[in-house]
Amino acid sequence: MIKNRISRRRFLQGTLATGAAAASLSSISLIAGEVSQPAPTGVTYAQNWCEMCFWKCGLTAKVVDGKVHKLEGQKDCPSNRGKLCAKGNAGIAQLYDPDRLQKPLIRTGERGSGQFKEVSWDEAIKYVAEKCNGLKEKYGSGTFSLFAHGSGEHAFVDLLHIMGSPNICIPSYSQCTGSRDIGWALTYGKPVGGKEPVDSENAKCIMLLGRNIAEALHMGELIDFINGCANGAYVIYVDPRYNKTAAKANKYMMIKPGTDTALVLAMINYIIVKEIYNKEFVEKYTYGLEELSAHVRRYTTKWASEVTEIPEKDIIEAAVKLCEAAPNCYIHPGRRLTRYGSDTQFVRAIAILNALMGNWETPGGIFKPVPLKFDTPHMVHDLEKVDAERADGAGTEFPIASVDLGLANKMMQAIAEQKHPLKGMFVYGCNPFHNQGSTDVVAKAIEASEFIVTCEIYMTDTAWYSDVILPESTYLERYDPIISTARKSGYIQFREPAVKPLHDTLGAWEIAARLSKAMGYQNHFMDVREYNTELLESLGLSEKVMQKHGSLVGAEGDPFPLASGIEPEFHTPSGKIELFSNMLNDLGYDPLPSYQAPPMPKADEFRLLFGRVSFHTHARTQNNEWLLALHHSEVELWINSGRAKALGIKNGDKVCVTKGNKKSNPCIAKVVDHIHRDAVFLPHGFGSVSKGLTRISGVGARDSDFTSDETDPISGGAGFHNGFVRIVKA
Amino acid sequence: MKKKYAMAYIVDRCVDCKACMVACKAEWEVPEDKFRTHIDTGVSPDYTDTMRMHFLPHQCNHCDDAPCVTVCPTKASYKREDGIVSVNQKICVGCKYCIVSCPYDARFFNHELGVAEKCTFCLPRIAEGLAPACVTTCPGNVRVFGDINDPNSEISALLRDAATNHYKVWKLRQDLGTRPNIYYIQK
Numbered sequence: 001m002i003k004n005r006i007s008r009r010r011f012l013q014g015t016l017a018t019g020a021a022a023a024s025l026s027s028i029s030l031i032a033g034e035v036s037q038p039a040p041t042g043v044t045y046a047q048n049w050c051e052m053c054f055w056k057c058g059l060t061a062k063v064v065d066g067k068v069h070k071l072e073g074q075k076d077c078p079s080n081r082g083k084l085c086a087k088g089n090a091g092i093a094q095l096y097d098p099d100r101l102q103k104p105l106i107r108t109g110e111r112g113s114g115q116f117k118e119v120s121w122d123e124a125i126k127y128v129a130e131k132c133n134g135l136k137e138k139y140g141s142g143t144f145s146l147f148a149h150g151s152g153e154h155a156f157v158d159l160l161h162i163m164g165s166p167n168i169c170i171p172s173y174s175q176c177t178g179s180r181d182i183g184w185a186l187t188y189g190k191p192v193g194g195k196e197p198v199d200s201e202n203a204k205c206i207m208l209l210g211r212n213i214a215e216a217l218h219m220g221e222l223i224d225f226i227n228g229c230a231n232g233a234y235v236i237y238v239d240p241r242y243n244k245t246a247a248k249a250n251k252y253m254m255i256k257p258g259t260d261t262a263l264v265l266a267m268i269n270y271i272i273v274k275e276i277y278n279k280e281f282v283e284k285y286t287y288g289l290e291e292l293s294a295h296v297r298r299y300t301t302k303w304a305s306e307v308t309e310i311p312e313k314d315i316i317e318a319a320v321k322l323c324e325a326a327p328n329c330y331i332h333p334g335r336r337l338t339r340y341g342s343d344t345q346f347v348r349a350i351a352i353l354n355a356l357m358g359n360w361e362t363p364g365g366i367f368k369p370v371p372l373k374f375d376t377p378h379m380v381h382d383l384e385k386v387d388a389e390r391a392d393g394a395g396t397e398f399p400i401a402s403v404d405l406g407l408a409n410k411m412m413q414a415i416a417e418q419k420h421p422l423k424g425m426f427v428y429g430c431n432p433f434h435n436q437g438s439t440d441v442v443a444k445a446i447e448a449s450e451f452i453v454t455c456e457i458y459m460t461d462t463a464w465y466s467d468v469i470l471p472e473s474t475y476l477e478r479y480d481p482i483i484s485t486a487r488k489s490g491y492i493q494f495r496e497p498a499v500k501p502l503h504d505t506l507g508a509w510e511i512a513a514r515l516s517k518a519m520g521y522q523n524h525f526m527d528v529r530e531y532n533t534e535l536l537e538s539l540g541l542s543e544k545v546m547q548k549h550g551s552l553v554g555a556e557g558d559p560f561p562l563a564s565g566i567e568p569e570f571h572t573p574s575g576k577i578e579l580f581s582n583m584l585n586d587l588g589y590d591p592l593p594s595y596q597a598p599p600m601p602k603a604d605e606f607r608l609l610f611g612r613v614s615f616h617t618h619a620r621t622q623n624n625e626w627l628l629a630l631h632h633s634e635v636e637l638w639i640n641s642g643r644a645k646a647l648g649i650k651n652g653d654k655v656c657v658t659k660g661n662k663k664s665n666p667c668i669a670k671v672v673d674h675i676h677r678d679a680v681f682l683p684h685g686f687g688s689v690s691k692g693l694t695r696i697s698g699v700g701a702r703d704s705d706f707t708s709d710e711t712d713p714i715s716g717g718a719g720f721h722n723g724f725v726r727i728v729k730a
Numbered sequence: 731m732k733k734k735y736a737m738a739y740i741v742d743r744c745v746d747c748k749a750c751m752v753a754c755k756a757e758w759e760v761p762e763d764k765f766r767t768h769i770d771t772g773v774s775p776d777y778t779d780t781m782r783m784h785f786l787p788h789q790c791n792h793c794d795d796a797p798c799v800t801v802c803p804t805k806a807s808y809k810r811e812d813g814i815v816s817v818n819q820k821i822c823v824g825c826k827y828c829i830v831s832c833p834y835d836a837r838f839f840n841h842e843l844g845v846a847e848k849c850t851f852c853l854p855r856i857a858e859g860l861a862p863a864c865v866t867t868c869p870g871n872v873r874v875f876g877d878i879n880d881p882n883s884e885i886s887a888l889l890r891d892a893a894t895n896h897y898k899v900w901k902l903r904q905d906l907g908t909r910p911n912i913y914y915i916q917k
């Protein structure tokens with residue numbers, strides 16, 4: 001059973017996590033001049049991984065007198081090396097937020113009226129079970145759908161399998177990384193993965209196409225990037241907007257939004273024509289250079305310059321800089337690549353450009369994640385996974401889309417259209433009103449659903465329209481099954497409660513177990529601690545060890561095997577890196593990426609771009625008091641100064657986004673030269689309608705009201721950036 | 731030799747993520763929308779090919795000749811032997827002279843306590859052998875804290891390295907004669 005034991009020696013080498021050292025408490029009272037606090041009667045430390053975003057930074061919570069006082073990054077956790085971002089530090093403000101959901105709720109008024117009654121867990125569980133059993137009897141088990149994201153998602157995934165429905169969606173596929181992972185897998189035989197394996201620290205040249213590392217703020221990726229910049233990497237940043245990542249770049253190129261593929265194809269063409277690609281690598285490991293070469297011949301740098309509005313000399317210079325640095329360079333595979341509905345082919349172009357550098361499993365290029373492999377126990381005994389046809393087209397209409405992760409975008413459409421009787425919707429840890437491309441579709445789907453259950457920590461917009469709300473304990477109040485992560489080493493991470501639940505809340509696994517039992521299913525759910533103990537014993541570890549360390553490296557290997565002379569394996573049809581994709585060819589898609597101009601805004605319209613700011617995640621953290629203080633609760637709409645002037649809009653004016661008969665709440669105009677004239681930019685996740693988010697209800701624009709809802713024909717992933725809007729003064 | 735605490739910011743490493751601001755807020759339960767440290771952004775006035783954006787963290791400079799200490803009528807604000815400018819909140823009368831006098835805008839009024847408040851270089855953490863909260867959390871390792879009278883400290887080594895390599899090193903508003911103790915380094 002045990003594939004890889006962590007030796008006693010290995011874990012003894014680990015040092016104490018930051019906060020776990022015994023603190024000298026007397027020192028606090030010695031400080032003259034500070035307000036005298038009541039003497040702490042007890043300081044304890046608890047290990048966790050952060051759930052403020054999805055990077056899973058290891059942290060230690062310092063608890064003073066039963067209250068979480070401070071969160072510190074675990075020094076030895078490879079995800080974050082002792083660091084926490086603003087969001088991570090603000091986990092305390094979330095824990096103690098009076099806006100949190102505190103009791104199970106059952107809706108009493110109209111959907112969206114905000115009228116709920118507080119009920120006991122027994123009552124809520126019984127109610128959900130009866131409703132679901134009724135729906136199953138009437139419409140069959142496929143009537144249930146699930147949208148789930150977060151550490152507890154597997155609890156609800158397993159519950160849906162028990163209930164017999166295949167309609168399980170993890171929105172991070174279609175709404176974020178699906179097109180990227182499919183495009184990359186078609187080329188290299190495996191997806192990029194959630195912890196992008198780019199070796200910034202050793203890179204001599206880095207090219208980012210809208211990958212705003214500084215503000216997306218995935219800690220490990222950011223730390224590596226800053227170190228890479230300090231180590232002298234030449235950074236080329238391409239974006240319609242000069243942002244905080246651009247601030248770190250040696251060369252910023254303002255691109256006409258929607259034209260990135262043209263830029264990459266022209267660079268590929270130039271590099272092939274000039275024969276400055278990594279010839280030895282390309283000859284040995286790639287398939288289809290001849291076809292690619294002929295195909296991209298039409299994409300000249302002159303043509304690309306006209307399309308992208310980037311000077312031709314800059315395009316050439318970028319290509320040359322990369323080739324000079326090759327193989328110690330990379331073009332970032334991207335993260336949320338759900339832009340124009342043609343994103344899989346865009347990623348194909350990026351993957352091909354990387355292949356021409358020969359940077360595979362090489363320092364400064366793409367590294368090979370080192371996994372910690374071991375057999376995990378099963379949280380649910382006797383679980384049979386449902387393998388029926390899905391309602392969203394994953395595996396059928398979209399044959400290479402992930403059937404495990406599903407297509408949240410197409411599922412929501414299917415619920416709205418009711419071609420299948422999809423009547424029961426479960427939502428865990430995500431917020432379709434904000435993560436779907438069309439709020440109209442979500443509203444229609446909600447209307448068409450007979451029963452909606454949301455498991456959350458906050459009254460999100462989606463919870464606001466639900467029939468039952470099951471309040472979850474936050475990550476600082478619960479155990480979760482141990483997770484294993486692979487970066488340049490493989491490691492496990494442990495979560496334990498820092499404090500007992502403050503309110504009448506439960507962890508996702510306990511909720512799922514209770515629901516399953518109440519619905520009459522016989523499956524046994526393991527207790528989380530029991531699961532962890534079994535898992536740790538198989539690795540020769542114990543809970544006590546994890547309480548000390550929090551995270552533990554168990555596998556160290558070579559992240560650059562190709563550079564070490566080990567032949568790589570590519571699980572593609574040809575066994576090589578496919579510049580020409582045999583699989584796409586066989587399925588009737590374009591085997592080579594082409595440039596398709598996206599629809600363009602009219603003269604008086606703007607293309608709506610949205611994304612992260614450094615201090616918020618998705619639509620999850622906007623109500624956090626400490627994070628709101630960072631921007632005085634203002635939501636800035638970036639607009640080009642020339643366009644703003646023509647509209648009579650000055651910096652700091654209150655403005656609204658409009659489209660058809662929709663009009664947003666006021667935002668604050670941020671009038672700058674450094675955003676392309678075609679575009680406006682909004683920070684994602686504001687404009688909530690739910691009155692349960694008292695600090696941000698009605699504040700700023702809800703970008704999802706104005707985005708497009710395209711579908712990538714290959715991956716099935718969404719495309720959001722073909723939404724065209726007008727800006728008016730409030 | 732006596733300790734003399736100081737901090738250096740390697741400004742090229744800052745991405746304005748504001749982790750320092752929130753870590754400090756958590757450590758000190760800083761009220762409302764106040765912070766003890768900030769990050770300013772400097773942007774070229776017009777967009778050009780060579781446009782630059784710079785980030786400048788700032789906080790109390792723990793000046794050797796601190797105006798806040800000079801103006802304080804009750805001696806609540808004082809300079810410690812280890813170089814830290816501190817406020818004895820027990821004898822602060824909340825007159826706000828110090829807030830007005832600070833050329834670095836590093837102080838604010840804590841309405842809950844009725845006293846002036848500022849950065850303490852995280853004294854209790856130092857006493858525990860930890861770095862200040864802002865230093866510990868900074869993803870870019872922008873902030874380097876330590877005793878500049880100790881030649882073996884990280885900050886002393888950094889300042890020597892900066893001098894050897896002719897990095898740009900400066901302090902804010904030295905013309906005012908406050909003799910601040912926050913160093914800015916640009917490599």
